[in-house]
Amino acid sequence: MGDLSHLRDDFPILSTEMNGHPLVYLDSAATTQKPVQVLDAMDGYYRTTNANVHRGAYALAVEATDAYEGARAKVARFVNAATPAEIVFTRGTTTAINAIAYGWGLDHLGPGDRVLLTMLEHHANVVPWQIVARHTGAELVYLPLTDGYLVDTSALDGLLDERVKVVGFSGMSNVLGTIGPVAELAAAARSVGAISVVDAAQMVPHMPVDVQALGVDFVAFGAHKMLGPTGIGALWGPMDRLERLEPAEGGGEMILDVGLQESTWADIPHRFEAGTPPIAEAVGFGAAVDYLEAVGMAAVRAHEEQITAYALERLATVPDLTVYGPSDVSARGGAVSFTLADIHPHDLATILDQQGIAVRAGHHCTRPLHRLLDVPATARASFYVYSVPGEVDLLVAALEEARRIFGVA
Amino acid sequence: MGDLSHLRDDFPILSTEMNGHPLVYLDSAATTQKPVQVLDAMDGYYRTTNANVHRGAYALAVEATDAYEGARAKVARFVNAATPAEIVFTRGTTTAINAIAYGWGLDHLGPGDRVLLTMLEHHANVVPWQIVARHTGAELVYLPLTDGYLVDTSALDGLLDERVKVVGFSGMSNVLGTIGPVAELAAAARSVGAISVVDAAQMVPHMPVDVQALGVDFVAFGAHKMLGPTGIGALWGPMDRLERLEPAEGGGEMILDVGLQESTWADIPHRFEAGTPPIAEAVGFGAAVDYLEAVGMAAVRAHEEQITAYALERLATVPDLTVYGPSDVSARGGAVSFTLADIHPHDLATILDQQGIAVRAGHHCTRPLHRLLDVPATARASFYVYSVPGEVDLLVAALEEARRIFGVA
Amino acid sequence: MSLDELYREVILDHYRNPRHRGRLEHATAHAEGQNPLCGDEVRIDLVVDGGRVVEIGVTGQGCSISQASASMMAEAVAGKSVAEIEGLSSRFRAMMDLEEGDAGIDESRPGESLGDLEALQGVRRFPVRIKCAALPWTTLKEALEGDAG
Amino acid sequence: MSLDELYREVILDHYRNPRHRGRLEHATAHAEGQNPLCGDEVRIDLVVDGGRVVEIGVTGQGCSISQASASMMAEAVAGKSVAEIEGLSSRFRAMMDLEEGDAGIDESRPGESLGDLEALQGVRRFPVRIKCAALPWTTLKEALEGDAG
Ligand SMILES: Cc1ncc(COP(=O)(O)O)c(C=O)c1O
Ligand SMILES: Cc1ncc(COP(=O)(O)O)c(C=O)c1O
Numbered sequence A, B: 001m002g003d004l005s006h007l008r009d010d011f012p013i014l015s016t017e018m019n020g021h022p023l024v025y026l027d028s029a030a031t032t033q034k035p036v037q038v039l040d041a042m043d044g045y046y047r048t049t050n051a052n053v054h055r056g057a058y059a060l061a062v063e064a065t066d067a068y069e070g071a072r073a074k075v076a077r078f079v080n081a082a083t084p085a086e087i088v089f090t091r092g093t094t095t096a097i098n099a100i101a102y103g104w105g106l107d108h109l110g111p112g113d114r115v116l117l118t119m120l121e122h123h124a125n126v127v128p129w130q131i132v133a134r135h136t137g138a139e140l141v142y143l144p145l146t147d148g149y150l151v152d153t154s155a156l157d158g159l160l161d162e163r164v165k166v167v168g169f170s171g172m173s174n175v176l177g178t179i180g181p182v183a184e185l186a187a188a189a190r191s192v193g194a195i196s197v198v199d200a201a202q203m204v205p206h207m208p209v210d211v212q213a214l215g216v217d218f219v220a221f222g223a224h225k226m227l228g229p230t231g232i233g234a235l236w237g238p239m240d241r242l243e244r245l246e247p248a249e250g251g252g253e254m255i256l257d258v259g260l261q262e263s264t265w266a267d268i269p270h271r272f273e274a275g276t277p278p279i280a281e282a283v284g285f286g287a288a289v290d291y292l293e294a295v296g297m298a299a300v301r302a303h304e305e306q307i308t309a310y311a312l313e314r315l316a317t318v319p320d321l322t323v324y325g326p327s328d329v330s331a332r333g334g335a336v337s338f339t340l341a342d343i344h345p346h347d348l349a350t351i352l353d354q355q356g357i358a359v360r361a362g363h364h365c366t367r368p369l370h371r372l373l374d375v376p377a378t379a380r381a382s383f384y385v386y387s388v389p390g391e392v393d394l395l396v397a398a399l400e401e402a403r404r405i406f407g408v409a
Numbered sequence C, D: 001m002s003l004d005e006l007y008r009e010v011i012l013d014h015y016r017n018p019r020h021r022g023r024l025e026h027a028t029a030h031a032e033g034q035n036p037l038c039g040d041e042v043r044i045d046l047v048v049d050g051g052r053v054v055e056i057g058v059t060g061q062g063c064s065i066s067q068a069s070a071s072m073m074a075e076a077v078a079g080k081s082v083a084e085i086e087g088l089s090s091r092f093r094a095m096m097d098l099e100e101g102d103a104g105i106d107e108s109r110p111g112e113s114l115g116d117l118e119a120l121q122g123v124r125r126f127p128v129r130i131k132c133a134a135l136p137w138t139t140l141k142e143a144l145e146g147d148a149g
Helices: A005-010 A036-048 A059-078 A093-108 A127-136 A153-159 A182-191 A279-295 A297-315 A345-353 A367-373 A389-405 B005-010 B036-048 B059-078 B093-108 B127-136 B153-159 B182-191 B279-295 B297-315 B345-353 B367-373 B389-405 C009-016 C064-077 C082-095 C115-125 C127-146 D009-016 D064-077 D082-095 D115-125 D127-146
Strands: A087-090 A114-118 A139-143 A164-170 A195-199 A218-222 A233-236 A255-258 A263-265 A321-324 A335-340 A360-362 A378-382 B087-090 B114-118 B139-143 B164-170 B195-199 B218-222 B233-236 B255-258 B263-265 B321-324 B335-340 B360-362 B378-382 C029-034 C041-049 C052-061 D029-034 D041-049 D052-061
Touching: A036 A279, A036 B036, A059 A087, A059 A279, A087 A093, A093 A127, A093 A164, A093 A195, A093 A218, A093 A233, A114 A127, A127 A139, A139 A153, A153 A182, A164 A182, A182 A195, A255 B367, A279 A297, A297 A321, A297 A335, A297 A389, A335 A389, A345 A360, A345 A378, A345 A389, A345 D064, A345 D127, A367 B255, B036 B279, B059 B087, B059 B279, B087 B093, B093 B127, B093 B164, B093 B195, B093 B218, B093 B233, B114 B127, B127 B139, B139 B153, B153 B182, B164 B182, B182 B195, B279 B297, B297 B321, B297 B335, B297 B389, B335 B389, B345 B360, B345 B378, B345 B389, B345 C064, B345 C127, C009 C064, C009 C115, C029 C127, C041 C064, C041 C127, C052 C064, C052 C082, C064 C082, C064 C115, C064 C127, C082 C115, C082 C127, C115 C127, D009 D064, D009 D115, D029 D127, D041 D064, D041 D127, D052 D064, D052 D082, D064 D082, D064 D115, D064 D127, D082 D115, D082 D127, D115 D127
Parallel strands: A114 A139, A114 A164, A164 A195, A195 A218, B114 B139, B114 B164, B164 B195, B195 B218
Antiparallel strands: A087 A233, A218 A233, A255 A263, A321 A335, A335 A378, A360 A378, B087 B233, B218 B233, B255 B263, B321 B335, B335 B378, B360 B378, C029 C041, C041 C052, D029 D041, D041 D052
16 A cells, blocks of 8 residues: 655655754644645635635636635535535634534524534534533533443433434544444434534545535534645535525625615525635635545545554553554544653653654543543644654654653653 | 835736736725735745644644734734734634624623614624524614715614614725724714624724724724735724623634533633634734734825825716715725716626726625615725726726727717 | 627617516516626516417616626517427527537527527627526526416 | 753652642632643642641642642742742742743842752743743732632
């Protein structure tokens, strides 16, 4: 399987240094680096095509609109949406989930209704439901995890009933790496007439995804974790679901007509895109999916299984190190969270940082999961297309150094 | 007074062509062009500094956070906020107004309560209130305009009472150019205990603004209309007002702690910035305000008064042309909307487009205003720092050509 | 400059003096169309009798292209059978490059001209405006499909 | 590598064997502090009597710097008068470069050392971690300000 190390040349930041050492960037689950192809697409857009989209009656505005709508078509093709209109551009994964929580929840949730989530959700798939629950009187319930760090679907028995109106779950955990039981939870949602919402922030970047094949109602993901820019993400839903979603944000471009008391909405997807959209960001997002398609998502996934397997193998050689997450790489992605003896993850991160290695330390926006794991924080190394085994070796050597500094016997 | 024409060299797009003619970009009220200084700041950020902000324990993440928070400090200084924390980064003006409508309105509006707007509002300051009114039972009332295209504050007598909980108004109209009676409406809001919300999408880019001096509760504006990138804007409010605002969006980075049913919020401004923020866009926004500060906002305003005066003078020479908006340039900004005889604005825009001139045609996201003006659409020319009188001359010549083509006697 | 090619005299004439203008109180079918990008509006009222459009009324507002197109269309279809109108519509769409593939042109009636409608050919060179020209036709189609008779 | 300078033995000792650890049931004052960026938590319980901290209890969790700093601080302030503690705090802040201007160093008592606390000097070279070292002190200040006695 494919050595992707030649891709590194496309990423200018990977040849910089951090604290006097070549940068070893192991924080791609937080945000990925960007290839020149993406940067040049955005820069070029601003230098030659920039105008506001839609309603423009001059050539430049038409070109800008084509660039924006062309990016939508690219993202649609990338996840195999039935039509480009099924892709709503949002500010990111978080905004996409909020758009569902508000746009569907405010009208359809009420006292006694339940939102069923899992214990490994990112705050982005918890807090929006809490906010909407506060306004509607609904409550949240959670699926536990198995000892093997998988979502425990056997608990559906006790939790799934007609009160459940939403089933929300992560397609891939940003902490454990766990791939979500998408088909099973989608079926569970359907069986009680609930909508299913997939937080695919980590899933769409890291494995081939065919949204139509998932059998779910909504999928949220973002550009910046898949080589694209900050400031843009996407919400996918099949047409008949998007038709049942109210626009959360109001403003220009999303209306058909505005009266003094009421307005009517533009077609899908525009009714969900109030105001001037992130236009240059859409262009960058389109360039990012072009780049990933050229690599091939099967190759991306294979590379990630490989490097994750290597990382798990090498980390297992470090004494006193605990990895949180499935050990079977076919059940997981490339976010590897761990603790080392009694060294606090922030201390670990500082020690690695001094050696040019960027890992994240903390609760990674998953407080409920960390309470369940009974650790206040973990350190996390995470990989992407440009990650190479040599970086894993440097990580392991630096962890040994941490043991020495902390005098771990 | 300053000739700013040397600034044109900073804008690569201004030396491109449209339909075989040098581009004459007269659509800056829709979005402005970007100087290389802004483009280079963003590109450089991605090439050397890109990482997710906050919680990062490694040097790159610290630098990225400093870049992001540094941009906040720049924007704060630009509008004279009391502290950087008073600047909340949003996706744009539209999102900022929605954040107020939801974050304040859902909890504080109820049946019989009123939101007082003006007849010249952009849809961004109408539709969010309609949506929140639908959820709360509030209703919208509108201040009319005078014959001179100003907001008719004499109508406050009949409209202002204790039922009014929000007074929302544009700081500068994107159609008429009209500068809003900010002090008067802020005082009116205070007199009945209502909050005041300024849509400053056109105001902050075009004149010196000291938010503390306005006497209002919230100010919304965006980067892309002031030389900055798409995908970012700002909401300003004094600390004690922001403390009374609930976060509209939930997600990562905006929490202090997340429980299973409830969460607590991070400090201001972070509680209003759920998820990964538009980081590179903030860097670009910061570079844009640096650029404008170097020019000087007094100079920007003076230049705009000059070119607007020139445009009004020259347009007055075109027979059958009607300008909608105040004729006194001290009462207005540089958005000049007009109709020409019975030529539909879209036809006008097409004719100008063929001569390389970019103007907008339509209702400019102000349907209620256009119904009031009793025209379904207008054409609009709008200026910014890089606009020069020669462009006005080309516009006027092209309008004469339109008269010939349409055989207007 | 191809602008004179776009704004031919006959187009401006239909724009300024629209034919079959007005609502029909006794319409058997009607439809409203809007071009959300530019705001053009067209409403078509029809009296269909025995498979034939015996009366047509056009209202709406918008640019010269959309309104002239509506006026020309009304003139072209008034009195025609629904089948004839379908043929006209196909030929119009073909002229405007709106058909996908080679559908539409009815080779068996090469002689039948589009009359004034041919003046709209110039619009093809202005892709953003093609939707304006097409709006009346898509609205007419909707009205015919909604016709109970 | 200055890491050994940061993680001195005395720091690791206080991290692993924190002094004055625990809640005080009979506290006359307490405060909780959190570092929202990294999640470090410190809770300080105090028994203040006659302007003197007669007892101090520390709980919390976080990195070695924050927890060791809390332990060292507890050791340094236990039994001291509030005025003495203010002096200590100023000198600590000065050492960490936290004071704006030249406030804080009490020149009249040059001999008074910061003891173990001086081991935290290495943190200065790690600006992100300075907040960790400072957290116990800001929390102590809050507790003292909230003390009724
Ligand atoms: C007066 C006014 N308000 C609000 C907006 C909305 O700004 P944005 O589209 O950037 O959210 C605009 C620009 O379109 C405007 O001109
Ligand atoms: C699983 C998961 N969900 C949601 C998010 C939120 O994405 P964003 O911050 O881009 O909105 C993230 C990333 O932080 C994530 O890893």
